[in-house]
Amino acid sequence: xxxxxxxxVLRLSVDSRGVAAVEFVMLVPLMLMVFxxxxxxxxxxxxxxxxxxxxxxxxxxxxxxxxxxxxxxxNAFAASLAILSPYPNTQLQSKISQVYIDPTTxxxxxxxxxxxxxxxRTCNEVVxxxxxxxxxxxxxxxxxxxxxxxxxVGYDIKLNFVxxxxxxxxxxxxxxxxxxxxxxxxxxxxx
Numbered sequence: 129x130x131x132x133x134x135x136x137v138l139r140l141s142v143d144s145r146g147v148a149a150v151e152f153v154m155l156v157p158l159m160l161m162v163f164x165x166x167x168x169x170x171x172x173x174x175x176x177x178x179x180x181x182x183x184x185x186x187x188x189x190x191x192x193x194x195x196x197x198x199x200x201x202x203n204a205f206a207a208s209l210a211i212l213s214p215y216p217n218t219q220l221q222s223k224i225s226q227v228y229i230d231p232t233t234x235x236x237x238x239x240x241x242x243x244x245x246x247x248x249r250t251c252n253e254v255v256x257x258x259x260x261x262x263x264x265x266x267x268x269x270x271x272x273x274x275x276x277x278x279x280x281v282g283y284d285i286k287l288n289f290v291x292x293x294x295x296x297x298x299x300x301x302x303x304x305x306x307x308x309x310x311x312x313x314x315x316x317x318x319x
Contacts (some may be wrong), residue, residue, distance in 0.1 A: 129281075137228065144148060146311035149200055152154070164294060168247065168279050168280065171279075171280075172277055172294070174188075174215075175215055175275065175296060175315060178212050178215065179212075179274075179297065179298050181211055182211045182220070182222070182273045183271045183299055184271075184300050185207060185211055185299040186205075186207075186222060186273065186300070187224070187300040187301065188300075188302055189204045190224055190269050190302075190310060191302040191303065191304050191305055192280075192305055192306070193306060193310065194304070194307035194311060195305045195311035195312070195313070196310055196311070196312050197313075198230055200313055201242045204224065205222055205224075205244040208220070208222050208244075208273070212275070217278040219275050219277070219278070220244075220273065220275050221245045221246035221273070221274040221275070221292075222244045222245065222246065222271070222272070222273050223241060223243045223244075223246055223249060223270075223271070223273075224269065224271050224273040225248070225270045225271075226239045226240050226241075226268070226269055226310055226312070227257065227267065227268050228266075228309075229257065229263060229264060229266050230264070230265075231264040231265040232264075234262045234264060235254055236255050236262070236268070237253065237254055237255070238251060238255060238318070239251070239252075239309075240312045240316070240318060241315075246274070251316060251319075252318060256276070256291040257301065258301070266303065266308075266311070267303070267304055267308060268301045268302065268303060269302050269303070270301050271299065271300045272298075272299045273297065273299070274295055274297040275296075276293040276295055277293065277294045278293050278294075279289040
């Protein structure tokens with residue numbers, strides 16, 4: 129009986145007919161994870177790039193004119209929604225503000241602000257401006273865009289399906305091009 133068992137084990141140890149099938153079954157989950165992970169990473173990079181383009185475009189559109197109206201602001205926000213296409217734009221939050229750099233303290237304060245799907249900045253709210261842009265007595269147009277990215281597939285540690293969100297954001301500063309400031313007559317007065 130022992131010889132029979134030993135012969136059986138020896139014969140099975142040299143039989144390699146099912147090795148490819150076993151290797152395939154072991155590697156398929158890993159390869160699928162790599163495949164879908166690559167898709168998710170490339171998608172988040174593309175969405176992040178579109179968020180940056182949206183902030184740049186919003187600031188650029190407003191800074192090109194000497195004065196704006198509520199319609200101009202609405203059109204700029206509509207254009208920013210179009211940039212995000214083909215990704216869902218319901219998660220996009222945008223703010224556009226004009227800030228003034230105080231000539232004595234170099235503190236930047238909001239002079240007017242509008243928002244889409246977010247809360248606008250308040251009058252005279254202090255904002256942080258990069259040091260290189262802190263030129264005394266000048267105005268800047270500041271755009272801020274936030275997008276809550278939701279991956280297609282997501283699981284937590286207990287393998288329960290979850291739908292996490294990852295906030296992507298960008299801000300941009302531009303100087304008014306045709307005048308010292310961008311006049312916005314219908315904005316609330318800001319002393």
